[in-house]
Amino acid sequence: MNRRKLRQALSPWVTAFGFFAIWEVACLAFDIPQSILPSPIDSVRAGIEFWPVILSASMQTLYTTLVGFFLALVVGVALGALVGSSQAMYRATNPLLIGFNSVPKVAMVPVLVMWFGIGSVPAILTAFLTAFFPILANVATGIATLEPELADVLRSLGAKRSVILRKVGLPRALPYLFASLKVAISLAFVGSVIAEMVASDGGIGYLLLTASSSFRVPLVFAALLVVGVLGILMYLIADLIERRSTRWATRGGGSL
Amino acid sequence: MINTPPPPREEPVPGGQRPFVELTNVSLTYGDFGEGLLALQDFHLSVQQGEFTALVGPSGCGKSTTLKLISGLRQPDSGGVIVAGKEVSKPLKIVGMAFQNPTLLPWRTSLDNVLLPLEIVEPHRRSFRKERARHAERAMALFEKVGLKDVADRFPWQLSGGMQQRVSLCRSLIHEPDLLLLDEPFGALDAFTREDLWDTMKALWEEQRFTAVLITHDLTESVYMAESVHVLSARPGRIVHSQRIPPELRRDRDARFSPAFADAVYQLRQHVGHAQEDPV
Numbered sequence: 001m002n003r004r005k006l007r008q009a010l011s012p013w014v015t016a017f018g019f020f021a022i023w024e025v026a027c028l029a030f031d032i033p034q035s036i037l038p039s040p041i042d043s044v045r046a047g048i049e050f051w052p053v054i055l056s057a058s059m060q061t062l063y064t065t066l067v068g069f070f071l072a073l074v075v076g077v078a079l080g081a082l083v084g085s086s087q088a089m090y091r092a093t094n095p096l097l098i099g100f101n102s103v104p105k106v107a108m109v110p111v112l113v114m115w116f117g118i119g120s121v122p123a124i125l126t127a128f129l130t131a132f133f134p135i136l137a138n139v140a141t142g143i144a145t146l147e148p149e150l151a152d153v154l155r156s157l158g159a160k161r162s163v164i165l166r167k168v169g170l171p172r173a174l175p176y177l178f179a180s181l182k183v184a185i186s187l188a189f190v191g192s193v194i195a196e197m198v199a200s201d202g203g204i205g206y207l208l209l210t211a212s213s214s215f216r217v218p219l220v221f222a223a224l225l226v227v228g229v230l231g232i233l234m235y236l237i238a239d240l241i242e243r244r245s246t247r248w249a250t251r252g253g254g255s256l
Numbered sequence: 257m258i259n260t261p262p263p264p265r266e267e268p269v270p271g272g273q274r275p276f277v278e279l280t281n282v283s284l285t286y287g288d289f290g291e292g293l294l295a296l297q298d299f300h301l302s303v304q305q306g307e308f309t310a311l312v313g314p315s316g317c318g319k320s321t322t323l324k325l326i327s328g329l330r331q332p333d334s335g336g337v338i339v340a341g342k343e344v345s346k347p348l349k350i351v352g353m354a355f356q357n358p359t360l361l362p363w364r365t366s367l368d369n370v371l372l373p374l375e376i377v378e379p380h381r382r383s384f385r386k387e388r389a390r391h392a393e394r395a396m397a398l399f400e401k402v403g404l405k406d407v408a409d410r411f412p413w414q415l416s417g418g419m420q421q422r423v424s425l426c427r428s429l430i431h432e433p434d435l436l437l438l439d440e441p442f443g444a445l446d447a448f449t450r451e452d453l454w455d456t457m458k459a460l461w462e463e464q465r466f467t468a469v470l471i472t473h474d475l476t477e478s479v480y481m482a483e484s485v486h487v488l489s490a491r492p493g494r495i496v497h498s499q500r501i502p503p504e505l506r507r508d509r510d511a512r513f514s515p516a517f518a519d520a521v522y523q524l525r526q527h528v529g530h531a532q533e534d535p536v
């Protein structure tokens with residue numbers, strides 16, 4: 001590995017370390033009380049102290065996030081294929097979808113609680129609702145932007161709509177899909193945590209809520225750190241899958 | 257302004273046979289309600305079985321539209337389109353097509369791109385998996401003819417533009433179509449590659465004798481490739497001049513530099529000129 005590559009590989013760690021170092025130093029220098037802004041070390045200490053609670057909360061959140069995300073994946077791809085493969089369908093559904101997307105999903109949590117009660121279900125559904133729109137929109141775009149000449153070539157071979165979709169539309173939409181997965185998984189995560197804060201008896205969101213209402217500020221920050229780390233992890237997994245499966249889309253290169 | 261006589265409606269038919277492709281009195285308007293755009297009007301064209309025909313004309317005059325009508329991808333507003341003795345009412349299945357843009361699938365190798373039609377078109381479709389090896393062999397034979405033998409396993413983005421266009425031509429021919437429709441397939445290539453591909457295409461045609469309709473902006477190309485060349489007027493397109501090209505002009509590369517060849521091109525050029533000065 002040459003020096004430039006080494007520097008590139010290290011730079012995110014250096015940035016993160018720098019961020020926490022400044023935070024720590026600021027807390028010490030300005031003598032900020034723990035009850036307002038705990039230093040990173042205090043937060044980590046709280047995290048270690050309460051690790052069983054944090055672990056089970058993380059697992060709960062991870063579970064609702066992933067279930068919601070896979071629901072979003074299935075529904076998003078199916079609806080996206082439907083919307084993207086027909087002009088008429090696109091025209092007919094577009095305003096409704098945009099309207100739906102503009103509704104803040106937090107606003108729907110109370111309704112979900114009304115229907116399903118407190119527990120995992122509202123969190124799963126909130127994750128699903130936040131995540132499925134970008135998937136749908138991207139898959140639809142990928143399919144709808146098929147070159148007309150290519151469609152002509154296939155149609156003049158007697159290909160039916162379903163065949164064109166399978167042979168060309170869906171593979172072509174894959175890069176769009178994977179790009180949306182990175183966004184969608186983060187959104188699902190945010191949706192889950194928010195729903196847990198409003199209506200749940202478990203998960204990181206619930207932990208955040210209870211910790212802050214009992215003024216355990218270091219624990220709040222420990223939970224926030226865990227949220228951040230989990231977010232990065234899920235993003236990385238989505239990113240890895242994307243790069244593995246659609247190498248052709250980047251022409252073997254991979255960066256600008 | 258037009259001092260040429262209107263084009264003859266029917267080419268002299270050798271052996272009294274019906275033309276393979278016949279468009280009579282065809283009109284087509286794009287878009288609907290009033291503001292529609294009249295692309296073709298009173299359009300006539302006939303192409304004999306096994307004939308190589310070229311269409312030339314100003315940009316936007318309706319050449320690509322003509323191919324869409326012939327292949328059944330669009331239906332005319334009025335008039336008749338007959339291919340292989342049948343009225344065309346839905347996309348035909350005996351057609352191969354190639355465009356200026358190679359339109360290859362980037363996630364498939366050259367070989368798999370060429371095999372695509374066989375996965376779709378009847379009767380190959382049903383037995384494709386079973387017969388894949390045999391099909392691949394045929395594709396390789398085709399690759400060999402067009403000088404692509406070594407790139408079968410490469411992806412389109414690993415090929416030069418000329419190679420991609422060769423792959424695209426192979427794809428249009430793999431299912432042995434009776435009718436090949438070419439929409440400026442050589443248009444985006446550099447001069448040398450284009451000349452190579454002319455010869456490749458001609459060799460394939462001479463061997464298989466499919467019926468071909470070539471759209472081009474290049475008069476030299478039209479004279480060199482086609483047995484008959486039709487000049488279209490500006491939109492709405494009509495054929496304003498048809499010219500048969502004597503075989504000796506198409507014999508080999510050197511023929512392109514003969515005075516007779518230049519004459520033929522010059523004649524065509526004059527009619528294209530008229531088409532552009534005389535928008536109807």
Ligand SMILES: Nc1ncnc2c1ncn2[C@@H]1O[C@H](COP(=O)(O)OP(=O)(O)OP(=O)(O)O)[C@@H](O)[C@H]1O
Pocket residue numbers: 286287293295314315316317318319320321322491
């Ligand atoms: N799908 C479409 N909808 C509306 N108008 C169209 C459509 N396709 C073509 N046209 C119009 O019809 C006319 C003929 O188009 P066509 O593509 O047949 O031209 P062309 O002769 O192939 O031109 P070029 O040489 O530039 O490719 C043009 O004026 C074009 O703008």
Ligand SMILES: [Mg+2]
Pocket residue numbers: 319320321439
């Ligand atoms: Mg065109």
